[in-house]
Amino acid sequence: MNIHQLFQLQKLDTEIDEKKKRLGEVLKAQKEPESLLKKRHRAETAASELQTWQTKHQDLTLEVGSVSTKAKNSENRLYSGKVTNPKELSDLQQEIESLGRRKTALEEEVLEALVMVEDAQTEKTAADAELETAVTDWEAQSTHLKAEQNELALSLHKLMQNRKGKAAAVEAAALKEYEQLRKSRHGVAVAALRINVCLGCRTTVSANKAKEVNEGRKVYCGGCGRLLVAA
Numbered sequence: 001m002n003i004h005q006l007f008q009l010q011k012l013d014t015e016i017d018e019k020k021k022r023l024g025e026v027l028k029a030q031k032e033p034e035s036l037l038k039k040r041h042r043a044e045t046a047a048s049e050l051q052t053w054q055t056k057h058q059d060l061t062l063e064v065g066s067v068s069t070k071a072k073n074s075e076n077r078l079y080s081g082k083v084t085n086p087k088e089l090s091d092l093q094q095e096i097e098s099l100g101r102r103k104t105a106l107e108e109e110v111l112e113a114l115v116m117v118e119d120a121q122t123e124k125t126a127a128d129a130e131l132e133t134a135v136t137d138w139e140a141q142s143t144h145l146k147a148e149q150n151e152l153a154l155s156l157h158k159l160m161q162n163r164k165g166k167a168a169a170v171e172a173a174a175l176k177e178y179e180q181l182r183k184s185r186h187g188v189a190v191a192a193l194r195i196n197v198c199l200g201c202r203t204t205v206s207a208n209k210a211k212e213v214n215e216g217r218k219v220y221c222g223g224c225g226r227l228l229v230a231a
Contacts, residue, residue: 002170003190003216006178007229009166010190016159017187023152026145032138039134043127050120057113064106071099178227185226192231193221200226 032040077083078092167175181189191200196210203223205213212219213228221228 002174003218003227003229005166005170006174006227007190007192009163009170009178010182010188012159012163012166013182013187016156016163019152019156019159023149023156026149026152030142030145030149036134036138039127039131043124043131046120046124046127050117050124053113053116053120057110057117060106060110060113064103064110067099067103067106071096071103074099181226185224189226190229191221191224191226193228194231198223198226198228199231200224 074092074096078089078096083089083092170178178189185200188200191198193199193205193210193213196207197204198221200221201224203221205219205221205228209219209222209228214230216230219228220226
């Protein structure tokens with residue numbers, strides 16, 4: 001087993017793992033953040049609220065017009081001279097008064113709805129402006145993230161090609177053990193030994209083990225179980 005070959009492969013795998021992790025972060029960051037989603041929700045709610053009050057104002061205005069027309073028709077009939085029955089005349093008079101009261105009430109509702117329309121329009125304008133700013137900022141950030149994503153993807157492709165060549169140069173049995181160690185040791189199968197200290201777990205090894213490591217022999221750290229290589 002050539003421990004130095006495995007150490008070079010380990011360095012490459014560590015770089016690949018780091019870039020894959022960063023790529024995942026970059027992809028996640030390109031999704032709309034919670035702050036932007038809230039601003040979008042505010043704008044959508046404001047638009048819906050404005051539409052509701054505009055519709056209500058329109059409906060009330062139409063109803064005022066309908067009541068006015070009905071009252072006018074009743075007045076025309078009352079004063080036309082064609083109705084002579086006292087009870088019918090009295091009923092017409094009461095109807096006109098009732099329609100007048102209804103019209104007054106509706107006109108008050110129209111004014112209230114108009115105020116609500118103006119308030120809703122103010123809120124929509126503010127919400128739209130805030131959303132536009134947030135979207136612009138996010139799109140600018142996304143542009144940088146997209147560029148980084150492309151760079152990472154290209155870099156990973158080159159690293160994977162390089163790894164393929166380095167892995168092919170390692171003995172099959174040694175490569176199998178290396179892969180097993182990587183799975184069981186959080187992605188790090190080979191650790192450097194510096195001044196008799198394993199840099200993988202900071203465990204001090206004996207002088208005899210350190211000597212074997214420096215000779216390039218197969219030695220495992222007693223602390224973390226990783227293969228050791230002279231730094």
